[in-house]
Amino acid sequence: MPKIVNHEERREQLAEAVWRIIRREGLEGVSVRSVAEEAGMSLGSLRHYFDSQSALLAFSMQLVAERIKKRIQSLPQDGDPRENIEALIGQIVPLDEDRLAESQIWIAFSTFALTEPELRPLSREIHDSLRDVFRNIFETLAQSQLLKPGLDTELEAKRFHALVDGLLVHGVIASEVVLAEEIAGIVARHLDSLLVP
Amino acid sequence: MPKIVNHEERREQLAEAVWRIIRREGLEGVSVRSVAEEAGMSLGSLRHYFDSQSALLAFSMQLVAERIKKRIQSLPQDGDPRENIEALIGQIVPLDEDRLAESQIWIAFSTFALTEPELRPLSREIHDSLRDVFRNIFETLAQSQLLKPGLDTELEAKRFHALVDGLLVHGVIASEVVLAEEIAGIVARHLDSLLVP
DNA sequence: TGCTTAGCAATACAAATGTATCAAAAAAAA
DNA sequence: TTTTTTTTGATACATTTGTATTGCTAAGCA
Known part of the structure; x- marks a missing residue:
């Protein structure tokens, strides 16, 4: 057997270069050559791990989605419901540098996927x-009687979802202008308007 | 003098091809060749109207921004304040096919501008x-006493702005899934929560 | 009628791109 | 040590790309 190389690890290194x-x-700016150089390997190496450019892009998109998903799923579900929600939103919206990076990458992929049949299903999913x-x-929230009475839960879910993506x-x-506290403040205000005191 | 051609009109035709x-x-998919073909003219013709590809893109982005701006400015300001607001939002959010097209184009340009120093200022503007x-x-609204008391107008403006862009x-x-009535319903619900009855 | 010049079309060219091929290198297995 | 096979790097190639050049066309002006 040849040099032991963690296949999956190499693929992730390439995705991170993307x-x-x-x-x-x-x-x-993403070409097979620029990615190979950014990852510090040769073109032939990259080709060994990805059969085509679109395979590389699909994997890179999938990986960022998985990382976000995992981070959300590993959130502690203690704390009161409102704290849980704010913690969740905090994993989506660009409150710090890491989250900002993820948001930039996600927006780029989502826009790209609008006209790429191969990526669109993943984006939609x-x-x-x-x-x-x-x-x-x-x-x-509704079942726990924490919502103000008379609210349409389906509509409120969509409204909150749109607000969060808009903040992102x-x-x-x-x-440089939208501060983290601002975003957090808007989310807090929105929840105030929905939840019983 | 040679053939009379409306210079500006030709440039707009090319932008629309973009x-x-x-x-x-x-x-x-936007290359100088694909745009020339889409507009039904030759490469040399396109070059005659735009010195470079980035000039073409900048003009195309500017033009879509101007068209939206003009449409908003030409809105009648009669009707009660709430109707004015809903009419305004209706010009931004994809409630019909034309607005959907504009939104798609605008998102593509905005994302592109994130890493294009030449377009970024326009996007920010x-x-x-x-x-x-x-x-x-x-x-x-606050001055007209139409807002529910105790609201932070600056924060509410940002919240509404984010919601609208999220809906877009x-x-x-x-x-295919987000219906126009849904969007309109969410906007209406948001205004209900802010305005005095 | 001829002249001038904006408009236009064709061609050329270097650079960048995705993909393919192939042989060398390296390391585990025999 | 020899064999085997993954990994790697180099090179090649056809396409597409942005840009430049050059000469022709056509319409208004003298």
Whole structure:
């Protein structure tokens, strides 16, 4: 057997190189050559781990989605419901540098996926699963009588989901201006308007 | 003097060709050749109207921004304040096919501008001017005593702005699923929660 | 009628790109 | 040590890309 190389690890290294290029130059800057150089390996090496550029992009997109998903799933579910929700949102919205990086990468991939049949299903799947998360939140809140009476849970879930994604976009577009506290404050205000005191 | 050709009109034709390609194939599909073909003219012709590809892209982005801006400015300001606001939002959010097209194009350009120093200022300018629109709305509402008491107008402006941009993104990502009435309903619900009855 | 010049089309060219091929290198297994 | 096989690097190639050049066309002006 030849040199022992952790196949999956190498693939993740390449995906992370893709991410760095996306942040620096956008998806237009991602070529097989630029990625290989960024990852410090040769073109032939990259080709050994990914049969095509689109396979590399699909994997890179999938990986960032998985990382976010895992981080969300590993959140402690103690604390009161409201704290749980704010912790969850804090994993989505760009409150710190890491989250900002992820948001930039995710926006780039999502936009790209709009016209790439190969990536679009994945993009939609992530979007839908996040929508379901919001649905669950509100159904649980309603059952626990924590929601103000008379609210349409389905509509409120969609409204909150849109607000959170809007904050994510604004955090990326105006990252020097939109402060983390601002985002947190808006989320807090929204929850105040929905939950019983 | 040679053949009389409306210079500006030709440039707009080319910009519209760019838009069609963006909708169909994304910004990656926009090359000087594909645009020339889409517009039904030769490469040399295109070059005659735009010195470079980035000039073409900058103009195309500027033009879509101007068209939206003009449409917003030409809105009748009669009707009660709430109707004015809903009419304004209706010009931003993808409630019909034309608005959906504009949203798709705008998202593509905004994402592209994140890493293109030449386009970024324009993107920020549009973002900021829309932010000011929301600010004005809420300041006017507050002065007219139409806002529920105790609201932070600055924060509410940002919250509404984020919600609207989030709805725009969701309308584009899930255009087959997110219905126009849904979007309108969410906006209406949000205004209900802010305005005095 | 001829002249001037904006508009246009064709061609060229270097650079970058995705993909393919192939042989060398390296390390485990025999 | 020899064999085997994954890993790696180099090179090649056809396409596509942005840009530049050059000459032709056509329409208004003298």
